[in-house]
Amino acid sequence: MVTTVQVNPQPLCRLRPQSTQSLTPSPVSSHLQWKVFIIRRMIHADSTEIPSSGPLLRAEQLFCERDERVLFRNLSFELHAGQLMQVKGSNGSGKTTLLRILCGLNDSYEGDILWYGQPVEEQRERFLASLLYIGHRAGVNRILTPRENLRWSASLHTPVDDARIEAALARVGLRAYEDIPCRNLSAGQTQRVALARLLISPARLWILDEPFTTLDVHGVRELELLLAEHAGQGGAVLVTTHHALNVPCELHSLNLDGVDRAA
Numbered sequence: 001m002v003t004t005v006q007v008n009p010q011p012l013c014r015l016r017p018q019s020t021q022s023l024t025p026s027p028v029s030s031h032l033q034w035k036v037f038i039i040r041r042m043i044h045a046d047s048t049e050i051p052s053s054g055p056l057l058r059a060e061q062l063f064c065e066r067d068e069r070v071l072f073r074n075l076s077f078e079l080h081a082g083q084l085m086q087v088k089g090s091n092g093s094g095k096t097t098l099l100r101i102l103c104g105l106n107d108s109y110e111g112d113i114l115w116y117g118q119p120v121e122e123q124r125e126r127f128l129a130s131l132l133y134i135g136h137r138a139g140v141n142r143i144l145t146p147r148e149n150l151r152w153s154a155s156l157h158t159p160v161d162d163a164r165i166e167a168a169l170a171r172v173g174l175r176a177y178e179d180i181p182c183r184n185l186s187a188g189q190t191q192r193v194a195l196a197r198l199l200i201s202p203a204r205l206w207i208l209d210e211p212f213t214t215l216d217v218h219g220v221r222e223l224e225l226l227l228a229e230h231a232g233q234g235g236a237v238l239v240t241t242h243h244a245l246n247v248p249c250e251l252h253s254l255n256l257d258g259v260d261r262a263a
């Protein structure tokens with residue numbers, strides 16, 4: 001099954017900008033500031049149960065331009081529980097921009113973003129409590145060890161014990177590297193530290209921007225299985241990658257090439 005982009009020739013008339021948020025200063029690496037922004041909003045999130053029917057995430061008539069160039073116009077799609085969706089497109093098509101818009105990290109757009117059928121801006125805390133975003137940067141403090149990075153990350157939402165942290169690091173191939181400063185790890189190992197957060201996070205929605213970068217063949221396969229597992233357990237994944245995904249589940253596709261960009 002392929003999820004297609006819906007294009008509407010009618011001009012947009014709705015504007016739903018997210019309020020601009022400044023990143024909270026962090027005592028750790030500036031690379032983790034976006035994580036602080038998202039997770040600290042999680043701490044006070046409303047835990048009220050929300051309906052299970054319908055799409056988890058829906059984008060309606062999104063429009064975005066950068067440097068006077070339209071990235072996409074009239075872009076609509078849905079992401080349901082149990083779905084793994086790959087965002088495709090050539091360089092400069094707006095893949096990263098789209099993910100940042102969905103996460104609330106870019107407010108320069110028009111259109112609507114709905115979470116369980118309700119506007120995101122009306123339930124920001126609840127949405128962020130269900131979201132884990134990993135961007136281009138690994139978001140790893142190079143001074144800390146992998147264990148310390150995960151402990152710090154977990155403390156911002158749901159603290160976990162060392163046994164679970166060790167299991168997460170072992171799952172991503174970092175057994176025996178738990179207590180080595182991340183500055184001494186390779187780029188691929190550092191990326192594995194970032195991806196280990198997936199295993200300790202309670203988030204239902206994963207939004208991942210090029211997570212396969214720097215991973216070796218084994219790491220790629222392990223991540224593919226992890227994404228499929230999350231979808232199989234009722235989660236949802238939106239991922240950008242130039243890697244040809246080989247996953248043991250249905251793969252949905254959202255292609256930004258050919259999206260309406262007419263002025």
